[in-house]
Amino acid sequence: MSKEILGDACAYIAPLRRNDKARYLKIGLALRDGDRISLKIDTLPLPESGWEGWINVFPRRENLGQTHASESRPIINSSNDSAKASTFDDLDDDIPF
Numbered sequence: 001m002s003k004e005i006l007g008d009a010c011a012y013i014a015p016l017r018r019n020d021k022a023r024y025l026k027i028g029l030a031l032r033d034g035d036r037i038s039l040k041i042d043t044l045p046l047p048e049s050g051w052e053g054w055i056n057v058f059p060r061r062e063n064l065g066q067t068h069a070s071e072s073r074p075i076i077n078s079s080n081d082s083a084k085a086s087t088f089d090d091l092d093d094d095i096p097f
Helices: none
Strands: 004-013 023-033 036-041 051-058
Touching: 004 036, 023 051
Parallel strands: none
Antiparallel strands: 004 023, 004 051, 023 036
16 A cells, blocks of 8 residues: 655744744654554754644645645745755765665
8 A cells, every 4th residue: 555645744833932923844744554644754843942842734735625825834944945855865875884
């Protein structure tokens, strides 16, 4: 049975200061394999960032069906959005170990 992507796994980061807003950081994917649900974690935020251990799953845009231009996802990626996310599958080098 193939794995189905349920959505993006996002860490809820509470505001650190009074006037700050809460934010979400994409940290991985939620997958379904039969009757099991798994999280593929790519990164974890530091506790000093305001993260209290909560992970939320938001459906991906292609899973939402029709979307409107006014709809936006509450996901904020702290890294440079123009930079390509790196995964182990991207590593194409000749290191012998």
